[in-house]
Amino acid sequence: MTISVKVPDLGVDAAEVIELLVKPGETVKKEQPIAVLESDKASLELPAPEDGVFVSWSVAVGTSVKEGDALCVIEVAGADAAEAAEKPAEAKSEVASEPKASAEPVQEAKAPPTAKPAEPKVADKPAVVSVAETAPSKAVHAGPAVRRLARELGVDLAALPSGQGPNGRLLKEDVHTWVKSRLSQAPASGGGSGMNFGELPPEPDYTKWGEITLTPRSRIQRKSAENLARSSLMVPQVTQFDLADITELEAFRLTQRDRFKADGLSLTMTALAAKTVAYLLREMPQFNASLSRDGESLVLKQYVNLGIAVDTPNGLMVPVLHNADRMSLREIAEQLGVLAEQARSGKLPPAAMQGASFTISSLGGIGGTAFTPLVNWPEVAILGLSRASKAPVWNGSAFEPRLQLPLSLSYDHRVIDGAAAARFTTRLAALMADIRQLLI
Known part of the structure; x- marks a missing residue:
């Protein structure tokens, strides 16, 4: 049968x-x-x-x-x-996918083919739209995914006309179209350029200068781009740079490497950094927070969920170490290995990418001296790790070679000021210089 x-x-x-x-x-x-x-x-x-x-x-x-x-x-x-x-x-x-800690669900209902508007460009989507002049809220017909999108963009669904879905149900296209129309009515900005906020100049015809090839991007890459664009527009970001002396920490890692390897585990500097950051976030909870939509409150989380950026063939993905502050170093190393392998082999569950409260992005295995990671909204901070290198450091009587790890802390300036960011990186560097402090 x-x-x-x-x-x-x-x-x-x-x-x-x-x-x-x-x-x-x-x-x-x-x-x-x-x-x-x-x-x-x-x-x-x-x-x-x-x-x-x-x-x-x-x-x-x-x-x-x-x-x-x-x-x-x-x-x-x-x-x-x-x-x-x-x-x-x-x-x-x-x-999984990109990092975001903050992805949107896929549209749950489709508009009739004849009524579906063109998808707005990525640059049009992330903007926060003021709704102060809209009509008072009223009952609307929309699904959870549409309501979530409206909350993220600051849109009052009551201000929208009937949607394109069955019985006037509002769809994501309706929200995007409304946002684009409001942006086109915004006052010109950009120092007299004549361009409205949210608009882009026409795309050039690249074929005028030679042959081109169009390579489709995966859905994960497209959604990551949208989330990053939204974050860059919504969050005033600043990056604090610092150096951590990890000479003794690296020596400790090497002494423990074979013991971990015997159990099929890899003790990496990222695992040690995750253990240290999880400890520090308990000391400085404002870095483990989110800013409420109205800006009146700070959401202090009683859990420490670390997003760890992983480079995969499908693009950047950010699996999450849930309750990392309750994990031992061995548990962190084990879970990091499992999540990284799932991400690279295409078997990472969606639940493993949700709920991050702080993100770590390490480029140490690739190279570079420093970079500016983008805050993964609604988180308020992200830590970037670059490749460690030896440098001469004055010890009071002579220069000696020390292994220095570059730290790049990007943060939401609405929540964290420069002094707090400097204290965070200074404290992190001190903890990584002597990890025994985590026992105190």
Whole structure:
């Protein structure tokens, strides 16, 4: 008999079909991956629920699907066929994205093709729109994803006309279109340039100067770009630079490296930095906070969840060490290894990328002397680590070679001032110079 395979619970409102792995007529085995879906921050492999012969697809590459939608038809045999037809395939594995701590769910409903407006450019999306002159709030017909987008952009949904969805339901396109229209009405800015805030000059015709190649970006890369653009517009950011003398810390790492390796673990400087930062965030909780939307309150978090940026073939992803302040160094090293491997192999669960309260981005394995990481809103700070190098340091009587680790702390200047940032990096450098202080 034939069964219709349904889309399982994705953990997000919807996802896009990016790859179909089998063709009609092929034999499939239970748990064999048959399709790959991609949401804003994760890719999911969907397995076959039973052994059988693949009959047909109910979707195509590029189709947006949600839980319960028909995925495909498989011809199976045996007593379990009827039972298999009743339950959707289970997602076998999932993969993250970029860093953000702050990704948007995929649109849960589609507008009619004839009514769908053009997608606004990335630069148009992140702006915060004032709603002081809008009508008083009233009941609106919109889903959770649309309401969340409206909150992030500062839009009162009551100010929007009826949406393009069924029965006037508001969609994300309606919010983006309204924001773009308000920006186009804003006073000209930029020192008399005549350009309205949020507008970009026309894109040049690059082919006039030679051949070009268009390379599509993954959904993860696109959403990361949107989040970073939003953060750069919303958050007044400053970066504090410092150096940490990690000569003794590196010596300690080398003495413990083989013990960790014997257990299949890798003791990296990032793990040691994460342990130190988790401790320091308890001392200086304003760096582990968020600013409320109205700017009247500071949300002080009673947990320390560290986002750790990971470079992967699919782009930058930021898995999260939840409750890092409660972990031992060995637990941090173990969890970092698991999350990094899941991110690089395409099996990182969406839940592993959510809830970060502070982020660490390390480029030490690549190089560089310093950089300016962007704060991952709604976090208020991010720490960048560059490659450590030896430098002569005066000890009071002579110069001696010391291993120096460059620190780059970017922070939200609305929450953290320069003095606090300098105290943070100074204290962090002191802790890393003598990690035994974490025992006090």
